[in-house]
Structures are given as structure tokens and as C-alpha cells.
Amino acid sequence: MTKPPMFIxxxxxxxxxxxxNSVKKEYAFAMNLTGRQTQKCPRCGCKALxxxxxxxxxxxxxxxxxxxxxxxxxxxxxxxxxxxxxxxxKTPPDLKRWKLILxxxxxxxxxxxxxYTRRWWWGIFYLLGFAxxxxxxxxxxxxxxxxxxxxxxxVGAVFVGAYGICWMLDIVRVCTYKFxxxxxxxxxxxVVVAKEEEK
Ligand SMILES: [Zn+2]
Numbered sequence: 001m002t003k004p005p006m007f008i009x010x011x012x013x014x015x016x017x018x019x020x021n022s023v024k025k026e027y028a029f030a031m032n033l034t035g036r037q038t039q040k041c042p043r044c045g046c047k048a049l050x051x052x053x054x055x056x057x058x059x060x061x062x063x064x065x066x067x068x069x070x071x072x073x074x075x076x077x078x079x080x081x082x083x084x085x086x087x088x089x090k091t092p093p094d095l096k097r098w099k100l101i102l103x104x105x106x107x108x109x110x111x112x113x114x115x116y117t118r119r120w121w122w123g124i125f126y127l128l129g130f131a132x133x134x135x136x137x138x139x140x141x142x143x144x145x146x147x148x149x150x151x152x153x154x155v156g157a158v159f160v161g162a163y164g165i166c167w168m169l170d171i172v173r174v175c176t177y178k179f180x181x182x183x184x185x186x187x188x189x190x191v192v193v194a195k196e197e198e199k
Contacts, residue, residue: 042088060086068183069094074118076184087180095181104174108167109133113174117181129163132156 038047042065046057054061070092073085091097095117103112111126136143136156143149173179 042086064185065090065183066093068092068185070118070181070183072186073182073184075187077118077182079187081184085182085184088183089177089180092181092183100179101174104171104179108170109164113170113179117179119182126163126167129160129166133160133163136160 037050039050039052039062040046041048041055041058041060043060044055044058046055048055048057048062053063065086065088068086068088071094076082076084091100100113100116103116106112109126109130111123111130114120114123114126136153139149140153143153170179
């Protein structure tokens, strides 16, 4: 496969790929910047061809992922049904891609991208990273005046450095569809309620 020209690459980063053809929709989530012909099952990691509608290994129907939402994943997590949560790279229907990019760039150091995609634990890690960065800068004068403080600053700087690199990697991941977002199908009883309302 030849790589798409630069302007297509830029266009795809800014705008998600829109395919209205229902047949193509099934594989759309797996399309990435390099235009590869295989897709990786988000549940088991097994490789499937783009034209396969379900995973040959675990039987996950790929088109069902279009109905999976990030909100449902948070509900599953609360109910301790973590095995029903799937990490996908496509933006789910209840989230906005431009918002994700914006939050990553503007509030990335506070874990904005993780709070937005309801990956709370990672968000809290980022907040702790920011607290460390802030206290190292704020108390720098005092810490550097003592010997133990200097050691503390040196150790802390390693963590802050790692945290900064994580943030930059997140920006790259978000822009190249590599950032993982937890999704799940809404619980079954909710679907039944929705159907009853339709009647
Ligand atoms: Zn699978």
C-alpha cells in the first residue's frame, strides 16, 4: 500500500474519516493513517481482514462497536463489569473528537484527556503529577537550600520529566488515532426500556 499524500494525512488528523456507505462503516473504525488492510480486534487483539465483519477469534461483531458509548463503559465500570469494556481508538458517538484534541492540548497536564474519556485513574495520576511539578517549582528555593531537599528535587524531576513526556505522547496519540477510549454497549435492560418507550 502506498502512503497517502501529506495533505490527506493532515486532513485526516483534523477531520475524522466519514463514510456513509453502510458496508464500509463496519471497517471504518479500523482505518488508520497508513491505510492498512487488516484490523486488530479491540477485544482480543487478534488480526482480522478489513472485510471481515466479526473477529475470527472471539466473535466480536465489529459493527456493534458503532453503538458502544463511553458513558456505558463508565456504568459498566461502576457495576464491576470490566470484562464488558472494550478499548477502541475510534471516537465513540457520545464524545467529540475536536473536544478530545482541545482538552489534550489545553488541559493535558491536568489529565483533561483522561477525565473526558472517563479514565479516572489516569486522570488522577496526572493531577498528582501536576501537584508534584507545582510543589517542586513553588518550594524550589527552600528545597535547594537543604541537602535532603536537593535530593528530593532531583528525584522529583525524574517523575515530572516522565509525566511531561506522557503528556506529549498523549497529544501524538490523540492526533494519530492511537489514544484508547473505553466503550461498552449500554446494558440490556436499558435497551429494553428504550424499546418500550418507542411503542
Ligand atoms: Zn477478537
